[in-house]
Amino acid sequence: MADPDFDPSALKVIAFDVFGTVVDWHGGIAAEVAQRLPGVDAQAFALAWRAGYQPAMQHVMARMAAGEGGFTLLDELHLGILDQVLQDFGVRGLNDAARRELNRAWHRLPAWPDAVQGLMRLKRRYTVCSLSNGNLGLLTAMAKHAGLPWDCVLSAEVFKAYKPDPRTYLGVAAVFDVAPSQVMLAAAHHDDLAAARVCGLATAYIERPHEFGTHKPKDVSPQPGNDLHARDIHALADLLGC
Amino acid sequence: MADPDFDPSALKVIAFDVFGTVVDWHGGIAAEVAQRLPGVDAQAFALAWRAGYQPAMQHVMARMAAGEGGFTLLDELHLGILDQVLQDFGVRGLNDAARRELNRAWHRLPAWPDAVQGLMRLKRRYTVCSLSNGNLGLLTAMAKHAGLPWDCVLSAEVFKAYKPDPRTYLGVAAVFDVAPSQVMLAAAHHDDLAAARVCGLATAYIERPHEFGTHKPKDVSPQPGNDLHARDIHALADLLGC
Structure with missing residues (x-):
């Protein structure tokens, strides 16, 4: 049209x-979560991870506008949001390497x-x-x-x-x-x-x-x-x- | 090795x-110069155009270091050097569109x-x-x-x-x-x-x-x-x- x-x-x-x-992003993240975090509602996890993006981005933009912070890579934002979502979903015991590997689901x-x-x-x-x-x-x-x-x-x-x-x-x-x-x-x-x-x-x-x-x-x-x-x-x- | x-x-x-x-770069520039500027020594023209690059770049870097100028695109540097080389080779009458088209030889x-x-x-x-x-x-x-x-x-x-x-x-x-x-x-x-x-x-x-x-x-x-x-x-x- x-x-x-x-x-x-x-x-x-x-x-x-x-x-x-x-x-x-939804299908890709849900598939990796289902594989790596058995027992977790993978579709809900994917939605929660993505839902954290807008507020995190707005926080970074507000800090930049106020001269208080620099440009932040999305990989870093995703990792920060992931920590919160893991906590919200009651996932414990994921070590740093496993968190970073899961974060790279956005690369795949x-x-x-x-x-x-x-x-x-x-x-x-x-x-x-x-x-x-x-x-x-x-x-x-x-x-x-x-x-x-x-x-x-x-x-x-x-x-x-x-x-x-x-x-x-x-x-x-x-x-x-x-x-x-x-x-x-x-x-x-x-x-x-x-x-x-x-x-x-x-x-x-x-x-x-x-x-x-x-x-x-x-x-x-x-x-x-x-x-x-x-x-x-x-x-x-x-x-x-x- | x-x-x-x-x-x-x-x-x-x-x-x-x-x-x-x-x-x-030498073959590509010489070929376009030979085609667009008949009668000019195309190989020498190509060498002269490229020879202008190092001094032009050093001038930009010195200005940036002194806080007097910003980052300059290579396309702009090439165009500035071209003007000098055209003058040195006695080429006159190239209009702005023709100069810019020749400058895009570096894209090709x-x-x-x-x-x-x-x-x-x-x-x-x-x-x-x-x-x-x-x-x-x-x-x-x-x-x-x-x-x-x-x-x-x-x-x-x-x-x-x-x-x-x-x-x-x-x-x-x-x-x-x-x-x-x-x-x-x-x-x-x-x-x-x-x-x-x-x-x-x-x-x-x-x-x-x-x-x-x-x-x-x-x-x-x-x-x-x-x-x-x-x-x-x-x-x-x-x-x-x-």
Whole structure:
């Protein structure tokens, strides 16, 4: 579904949100938790771990804004949240090495079934990169593991600012020396897309109804303002004529 | 050729210098100059353009050290040097669009014949990234054009410091959360390798006898201190058992 006013002819770069949009964090985390922490409700654990992300990120951003703290890698944030979730779920006795190994489950998330081939189609015509609050090491390990064919791994870590800070969206345009309108953000989250739109980027919403698991379907109905609305990355490639 | 004390078993990441090591800047620039500026000595023009790089970079680094200037993208430095070289070679009348198009010749440099397959072999076992003073946009366009299969494009631009600043070499280790000794720099330049070695990185010298053209063969004899010395990137993969 395309906004009738959208003109893709000048588009050069497609930047993808990653967690939820390109990879299935819920399925990946739940599978590793089920394997490593027998007896724990793995689906609930995955949801709790991810639910800790927004408050942790907001805490870091508030500290940075107040000049009290620096940029923190998502790997570190995930580890801190994990400690709390382990406690909340009554898991004891996990040593440091086991905690770090479990934390690297975020490096091993599976791609959604359409993602690898969809990105391959898009990169024939466009520069295709990540734009995630995940750190470069995490995103690189994930890409190797899942076979994600990024032309360039971009991250909040490059811009020393997290989405939805404008420096991230405008940073993509600056890296590739194009106008903001020549960059499209593709994401499964309307708030991310709205922040990119304010910066002048084109936007594509990607439906991921099972981002939170098959038992918790997400409302993926279209919202006004996005240039494109696609069922998955193959459908995005179709809409762009790739 | 391997230093007998070198133990590759802990190695995780191989970071490559790019200009001269992975791509043939002299051949690529000379070919574009010959095509776009008929009548100009294309080989001499290529050498002059590259010769302007070190002084321009040192000027930027001195200004940054003095707090007088910020990080400058290599694309901008190349454009400034180009203006001087055009003047020195008596080329007049090139408009701004033509200058910028010629400047993008650095985005279209050809890979050395062994580079793509050699990197493919290495990335089966290691994380393989660039570590270049080239900017991210330049390195990404080059990788797309030449088919360089980087796991991650790393650049001075990520660290806001240029090689041989220790922040670049140590930055690679930090990005991938490994010890400096678990990173190997592969380069065709002994000064780059020496600076990496001081930071604790492993080093591999790559012979590129025709970096400055077939008429100006470069001394590629081994120097002490490097862990590995390889004729090309295939030979490096051989030495590492990939």
